[in-house]
Amino acid sequence: MDWNSFRLILAISRTGSLKGAAKTLGHDHSTIFRWLNTLEATFQVQLFERSAGTYRPTDAGERMLLAAERMEEEALALDRDITGRDARLSGNLRITCSESLAYRLLNDLLVEFRARHDGISIELLVDNRQLDLLRREADIAIRATRPAEGDLFGRRLADTAWALYASPAYLAGKPTPVAPGFAGHSFIGWDTAATAAAATWLTDMVPGAAIVYRSSSLINQMMAVKAGIGLALLPCYLGDPEADLVRVAGPEGALTRELWLITHRDLRNTARVRAFFDVVGRGLVARRDLLEGKG
Incomplete structure (x- = not known):
């Protein structure tokens, strides 16, 4: 066995799929499939259970995975030790x-x-x-x-502080934003799978129906505020320098x-x-x- 065999086991175990392992290792799916089949044929043992496209290590696979993790840690420790001695500004x-x-x-x-x-x-x-x-x-x-x-x-x-921002054009003719609930206002929020503290704050403070636009990108959220879609919770370093945004509430201490x-x-x-x-x-x-x- 060589190090590439252990890297293969690590990649499949961590991604749960041949496609993920192929991306990690920089090869195509068919190459990873062939390597795994060759490895299992060599040892005459099944290393992964395949179910609905997900690969989970068998007992033999787990044993090889533990060895691979130890080898990886030793290699990384050696790499850090050598790099840590580097006195060159290059x-x-x-x-x-x-x-x-x-x-x-x-x-x-x-x-x-x-x-x-x-x-x-x-x-x-x-x-x-x-x-x-x-x-x-x-x-x-x-x-x-x-x-x-x-x-x-x-x-x-x-x-790092966070606050609520809006565009002057959006605020024109609308009531002053008042917590909790911010009645009469639309919000720009995170994608539904987000677990960030800012996403949780919006879920707790704003009715779900008030979140009219969602994005996983803070930069995109900021641009949506500029366009006048609604209010958004942004880091102050992102919102404050924008001349066409105004801070309407905050900073929110719980998000610092x-x-x-x-x-x-x-x-x-x-x-x-x-x-x-x-x-x-x-x-x-x-x-x-x-x-x-x-x-």
Whole structure:
């Protein structure tokens, strides 16, 4: 057996399908299907139970999965250890943050970062999911949550405040928005599967019939407010700078979150990671009033 066999087991187990494994490993579905069949034929054992298109490990598959996870962790630990010793201000940094932070704040800060450290290239993963820093899905994350895993290192930068926004054209001739219920007003909300605190707040505070438009994108929600569809709950750093939006309520204290810059402990002394913490971290702290809805 080689490492690719274990990677195959990991990918199928984590995605639950051959299609998901193919995407993870960068191959087509037929190749993954052929590899799995070859592996099972070699050991003369079934590694996955197939039911309604979902693949679940058998006992033999679970045994191989545990071994694969141990091997992966050792490989990742070695990678972090070697990378953590890197004193060069060059190479690649994989950064992850939310769509709204990338849109409003990060590009301006990256201009300064690149001016100071032009030997470092940036790969930005704009994703509202929390990518796994332990598995090196990213090197650095900018998150609105305190790091919980013991192997992560973080720097608290500021709080992030949320408020309700509308366009002046939408508000013309309408009653003043008053909580709870905000009677007489339409709302722009999240997609029905969203679990974000802002989505929960809207569900608790606003009748379902008042949410007339939904989107999984905060940028799209902001543009819908500009178009006059209704009110939307936005981070203050996103809504306040828009000249054609007005804040009509808030900030909502229950939605305030801490903003953190996070990396793995093994990487915190890598020169390019330290440089990013210095330039981008300092730049975000300098924008604290905007992030906290005070500016």
